Amino acid sequence: MALNLDDAKSIYEFVVTEGNGIKGLVDSGLSKVPTVYVQPPNERIDKENAIKLELPPIDLSKLDGPGHHEVAEQIVRAAETVGFFQVVNHGVPLQLLESLKETAHKFFSLPLERKAVYLAPVSPSPLVKYGTSYLPEKEKALGWKDYILMQYTGDDEALRYWPEEIKGVLLEYVRSSIIMVKRLLGVLLENLGVKPDDSLIDVLTGRKTLAMIYYPTCPNPDVTIGIGRHSDIGMLTVLLQDEIGGLYVRIEEDMNYEKKAEWIEIPPIPDALVINVADMLQVLSNGKYRSAEHAVRNTNTNSRVSVPIFTMPLETTKIAPLSQVIQKDGIAHYKEFMFVDYMNNVYKNALDGKKSLHFAKIG
Numbered sequence: 001m002a003l004n005l006d007d008a009k010s011i012y013e014f015v016v017t018e019g020n021g022i023k024g025l026v027d028s029g030l031s032k033v034p035t036v037y038v039q040p041p042n043e044r045i046d047k048e049n050a051i052k053l054e055l056p057p058i059d060l061s062k063l064d065g066p067g068h069h070e071v072a073e074q075i076v077r078a079a080e081t082v083g084f085f086q087v088v089n090h091g092v093p094l095q096l097l098e099s100l101k102e103t104a105h106k107f108f109s110l111p112l113e114r115k116a117v118y119l120a121p122v123s124p125s126p127l128v129k130y131g132t133s134y135l136p137e138k139e140k141a142l143g144w145k146d147y148i149l150m151q152y153t154g155d156d157e158a159l160r161y162w163p164e165e166i167k168g169v170l171l172e173y174v175r176s177s178i179i180m181v182k183r184l185l186g187v188l189l190e191n192l193g194v195k196p197d198d199s200l201i202d203v204l205t206g207r208k209t210l211a212m213i214y215y216p217t218c219p220n221p222d223v224t225i226g227i228g229r230h231s232d233i234g235m236l237t238v239l240l241q242d243e244i245g246g247l248y249v250r251i252e253e254d255m256n257y258e259k260k261a262e263w264i265e266i267p268p269i270p271d272a273l274v275i276n277v278a279d280m281l282q283v284l285s286n287g288k289y290r291s292a293e294h295a296v297r298n299t300n301t302n303s304r305v306s307v308p309i310f311t312m313p314l315e316t317t318k319i320a321p322l323s324q325v326i327q328k329d330g331i332a333h334y335k336e337f338m339f340v341d342y343m344n345n346v347y348k349n350a351l352d353g354k355k356s357l358h359f360a361k362i363g
């Protein structure tokens with residue numbers, strides 16, 4: 001089939017049906033990015049001007065020993081400033097991390113039939129969704145990535161509904177990661193003056209979404225974006241990235257110094273996991289912890305895979321700044337709302353940096 005690179009609708013249809021995702025588009029020998037993937041200049045990430053900040057990874061093995069205070073302080077400081085940090089000795093088996101990356105590559109190389117069954121309109125389970133781009137009908141330009149998304153609602157359902165080829169490693173990943181997430185949240189809540197009891201943390205992380213994301217090699221990576229600027233909506237995100245790189249975090253304008261917003265790369269570190277603060281943790285902390293705006297840049301040399309776990313509150317959880325924090329601050333910067341309403345509001349709109357948080361802001 002001859003593809004008209006300027007016809008957004010036919011390109012998108014090709015990609016999600018016979019084309020085997022963007023991967024299929026690339027495999028068909030495409031030498032130029034179709035117009036619908038060309039981002040407006042202000043949405044691109046200028047690699048040359050991005051800052052390389054070597055933030056040493058945080059060693060979580062020290063959290064249970066005499067180094068507890070020092071490590072806790074590193075976690076708190078990272079959550080308050082960049083909103084991103086990397087962890088090592090995190091308790092997630094290193095062999096598993098390798099298997100996850102390998103499995104992701106294998107999954108996206110499967111014939112289309114194995115993946116197309118999970119396309120949103122036909123997926124046999126509401127728990128699993130294969131797709132490309134985010135909200136194609138809302139976005140100005142599409143993201144250069146394919147993905148499969150899975151809700152974790154328990155081992156039995158995962159074993160029953162998740163794709164055969166990936167469910168084993170993903171289950172092991174979510175089980176071991178959630179232990180780490182709970183430890184990190186314990187530290188972050190304690191620093192806010194909240195006794196980190198297990199039932200509170202269980203509610204706040206009750207919803208878990210996993211994804212495998214595939215960023216195909218891109219012929220014009222300077223004009224595309226893998227995932228556009230956004231913040232994650234939940235509590236903490238755990239992200240496994242491979243050695244290709246391309247994950248960037250935006251540092252906000254510094255009003256005092258009139259500094260422009262800038263992008264910092266979160267470089268791949270062997271055996272590490274990336275952690276980022278998401279919107280609900282910003283709200284609960286009354287703005288003390290920073291839900292970081294981030295994006296992924298494509299490359300023209302290699303395809304990249306990543307495997308995020310998004311931890312979020314259960315849908316009906318009432319979210320508002322914690323009373324202990326309001327007492328200290330004397331003022332609440334966010335209203336109270338139900339998490340599901342926040343989530344639905346985000347999914348109504350195309351990604352747009354940290355605009356998602358406007359829903360919760362007071363004033």
Ligand code: OGA
Binds near residue numbers: 239306307308
């Ligand atoms: C996301 C995300 C980063 C990555 O899926 O929300 O930010 O490296 N992913 O894939």
Ligand code: NI
Binds near residue numbers: 230231232294
């Ligand atoms: Ni994200």
